[in-house]
Amino acid sequence: MAANWISPVPHIAEIVLDKAEKRARVAVRPSADGIAAYLRGRLAEDVPLYVQRTGTDPVAAHLAAVAALDNAYSAAPPEKARHLRAALAACGIYYHHLLRLFFTRMNDASGVSALIATGEAIPPPDVMTALQRVRDEITVLGGRGLTPERGVPGGMTKGLNEDELHQARTMAAALLEFALAAETAFRAHGAEWVRKEDIDLPLPAVAVVDEDGKSSLYTGEVRVVDPRGKVLIDGDLDAVVKFMTGDAPYRVGPLARFNTGAGMPTPQAQKALDRMVADLGSPPLHRVAAIHWLSVIELVAAAELAVAALDQLEPGDSGLRAPLSAPGTGTAAIATGAGVMVQRLALAANGLVTDSQVIIPQLEREVNAALQTTVGDVDPEQMSAETIAAIEGVIRAYQPAFVPEAPFLLRITARGENGATIAQWRKP
């Protein structure tokens, strides 16, 4: 029997050593190029459903499409709809980070506890409870647990009744409690690992900031800063799209948000961030392992944002949809757990899609830059244990995890000049 592997959440799967290029790299996911042809002729109102099945964060993809449709129909969602969407967005970030921090690859796994790596800092059943709770929260707010469906151009299809709002608030409070416990536990069990990891990779950062210039976990202006923190682009979405679709590597996600915004958008997350800053220093920070610490802090922020947004709602809220103008072109960018997602939709007069562009956050570009910087040139025919260890070190730094001992599968494939596989290494 072959080795047993349990990998419930996608991780970096394979590192390729290209003999011709003499370098190690991971495959970069194309930025949804085929999606334009796919969406052409489809109903505008179905786009939020389609894009959430593109393999990226489904809650964020739904909300990004809805925001692009708002702009395409020149419709400003009513305040209550904005709060409902904000609560949904926060839960999407929470779900994303929970999956990536706690659920890992395990060998010969059996039972739920074996899927969850907490270093005994948090009982695995508590992680499962939090995961199911955020699924239920998304279900209440968005209609479906993994793929919410209530976003429409100009608002939301439906608000919450009294029971649903009570349930949502209770669950959000519990999610915050878990997040705070996770942050405390991380400082005891994971922070030392972040201090020891020494991969330092200065890169420009792309992230969304809110109206106060703080890190946004949903809407706002997209800002690009250089490795020293100097603002390169501030809110010019066309320039952002050009930057994100260019060849130069850049950083997205929690560390990019830290380097771009002026702190966390919520009080308890800011306190947690202050503790991290006291330990690791102020931005700009390019220590890759800080991603893990920041992810835990964003878990707190997301829960606080959900609580705050739900406080703004009333049971039986109606009038959650703004009137629509004639369709045109709309572009929107929102923060996702992994980074920044941009969607542009061009609609015909009958509300069918004529053109579209979806830009997804791509961690892989940064990983490749780190591999090049840290590992350097690699000749597949001269592989050494040191080289494999160096590659493993880079990949480990990028595998989101709550504890350093979280196992992962390292698969390295060497390819010859014709692309054929000439050797493979697998660890463990």
Added chain:
Amino acid sequence: MPKPKSVAIYAANGCGGCSQSLLVSDRLSALLDAVHPVFWATQPGDVTQAEIEQYDDREIDILLYAGPVYDDESIATAQLLRRVAKRIVAYGACAHLGGLCGLANLAPEATLHLAPSKDGRFIQPLSAVIAVDYILPGCPPPPAMIARMVDELFLGDELPPAGTVFAATKAVCAECDRRHLATPLTAIKRFHATPPDPEVCLLDQGYICLGPVTRGGCAAVCPRSDRPCTGCAGPLAGVHDQGGTILHALASLVRFTGPDGQRREREVLDSIPDIAGTAYKYSVAASALKRRVNDGS
């Protein structure tokens, strides 16, 4: 004590939603406590064909296959998995029907996946290339259907009959609280532009709801969110072409009398936008349409 069933989960190049639907299931603990997990591969590279070949024939008791079949390599992998698994479940709409990815068959350069498309590639349901024993429908499968599958397939003493679909036999309408008025359909409406009456059947109001031609078991979750059913659980038993069935039903529901009745009926039916994306959203690959075979030029 009986030997625990060995279970493998293989996700082809889908969106990952099926794998997550199992991960967040309330039955995951019961499932993993009861079985011997062999592998859980969320992306094709997690388990290679060479590794699958190391398993003996029929060594894995039950394999859950999620995602569509889309090229020679995925067909070969599916055939290998068929060899090493005693029972295979088509898990989710992509494996069941081709899913949303199937709409890419109508535009050869299109893809819903974040992978480059190749000339000649087209999406197929799993049953088009290997024998499938069970079906768990949905995009992704809803919690209640997953629970039923776990209970019947993994926790029960006997396996359910081959061909079992872990969904309701009745249509979504049977689980929908909306009032059915059985009125003729006089105009096609779109839910984003005209908010529906929350109490009345969506189809009666002119919204194209696939509830009547789609298996229930989801508690009519989409109509409860004030949007029409999109048909993700696939056709009712005995129905081959889900999209064709709803179009047939629409043709019957649009009724005008008088001298210009036929003209008005045609006007309403002609006003249905994006027929493929509406009637065949998840089922193009499993339908009589299957794919575009030429560009019409």
